[in-house]
Amino acid sequence: MTGGETSTEDESSRTRFRSIPLTLASAILLLLILIGGLVGCQGSGFGNARSARKLPSMVILLADDAGYVDFGFTGLQQVSTPHIDRIAAEGVTCSQGYVCASVCSPSRAGLLTGRYPQRFGHEMNLPAGSKLGLPVTEQTVADRLQQHGYTTGAIGKWHLGEEPPFRPLRRGFDEFRGFLGGSRTYLDRKNLSRRTLWLDGDEPVPLPAAYVTDAIGSEAARFIRDHHSRPFFLYVSFSAVHTPMQALESDLASVPPGEAGKRRKLLAMTIALDRAIGEILAAIDDSGIADHTLVMFVNDNGGATNNASDNGPLRGMKGSKFEGGIRVPWAVRWPGHIPAGSRFDAPVSTLDIAATVLSAAKVPADALQQLDGVDLSDHLGGRREDAPHEVLFWRRAVAAAVRHGPWKLIRVEGLSTQLFHLEQDPGERDDIAAEHPEIAADLLARLERWERGLIDPAWQTGEVWRRNQVEKHRIDFLGRDKERTLP
Secondary structure (H helix, E strand, C coil): CCCCCCCHHHHHHHHHHHHCCHHHHHHHHHHHHHHHHHHHHHHHCCCCHHHHCCCCEEEEEEECCCCCCCCHHHCCCCCCCHHHHHHHHCCEEECCEECCCCCHHHHHHHHHHCCCHHHHCCCCCCCCCCCCECCCCCCCHHHHHHHCCCEEEEEEECCCECCHHHCHHHCCCCEEEEECCCCCCCCCCCCCCCCCCCEECCEECCCCCCCHHHHHHHHHHHHHHHHCCCCEEEEEECCCCCCCCCCCHHHHCCCCCCCCHHHHHHHHHHHHHHHHHHHHHHHHHHCCCHHHEEEEEEECCCCCCCCCCCCCCCCCCCCCCCHHHHEECEEEECCCCCCCCEEECCCEECCHHHHHHHHHCCCCHHHHCCCCCCCCHHHHCCCCCCCCCCEEEEEECCEEEEEECCEEEEEECCCCCEEEECCCCCCCCCCCCCCCHHHHHHHHHHHHHHHCCCCCCCCCCCHHHHHHHHHHCCCCCCCHHHHCCCC
């Protein structure tokens, strides 16, 4: 058939098509369009579970008040933590991982918003039973991910507000199972306060396991099994190894002889924490999503003074601006993106968690511009060699600090400014401010410029905590036993 000619068969077909009633023809055309649209959706990543799987899921595992060397991958030898260590073995260890605050509530506020908590007045720990909370003007990482189609869950300790406007279901989380306060008994008890009741959403329910740490692990595993077919963000906030020091007899029996008192209980509580994380990792494996899931393990602040935690060579404890108060165990696993068994030695901050997971979720870059954290994926993956941060800052009431390169300055009300070179003196024993006045002046100026972008604290801490901060930062207040004398 030559150009311009029309076969009898083609003409007959056209005639038959024209003879179909218009309504039926329109329906056929609409059906063809819909089929084409579905095929297009499958290619774009929004059509089905398999295409949605192109976006990773994220699981943040947050321990509470543990010491810097209280896990196998950071040096613990008395008991084993194989599941937590597995995250490091299959990913990267961040040797200079910092929190944005040295106590529980502001640390969590910074982690979940990606912004210095001092920017929005969340500088101090929340007073127990108060009507305060993470300001509703702040968006959490869960808010942002929820807006981009992620299923979001929070399990365990909240500590960001007990009143309804501050609770997890109003802060971007589709599901919440846990308790609202900063700590609670590890065993179920009658007559618990509102902040220590175990909740499903906003409703009190029985504790789903005999021990809170196991309950957190099982609820997190359940969330993963329920939602593994679509991308999810899961924030798992353990209360272990925060006081009260309560351990299961079966876990105490696994602690070697010779360990006694609080340290024995802490090690047993660490065994339970590792077991719970093992259950979470097993749920990821069993759901077939390990290769598509970013898993991050980090502690909320340095080891506490009242739970026998061990910060090893780092000076200071929870609440202080010495390294023992703000440098924490940190490991990240993300198959295909982070080399297994690697190590990253530049300073990183929990402020970076929000930017990293939002970037992994392909949230538009303009949504990250107001964050203080940075996307760590290329740094941790070995694709960038520069340091993520030029400078990092901390402040809580009377004490503040700034780190720039190897230099760190601590400024405390009523005390002389202290300067340390962390590469030469990681234990912060030698104050060299007098030998390097120009460096001290530069860091102090940087700190003051940063403070001009903050607001006044929305609430204050108790006078006892202010006094303790001053005492903890005296240059002659040395030694773990002495540090543990002050909460």
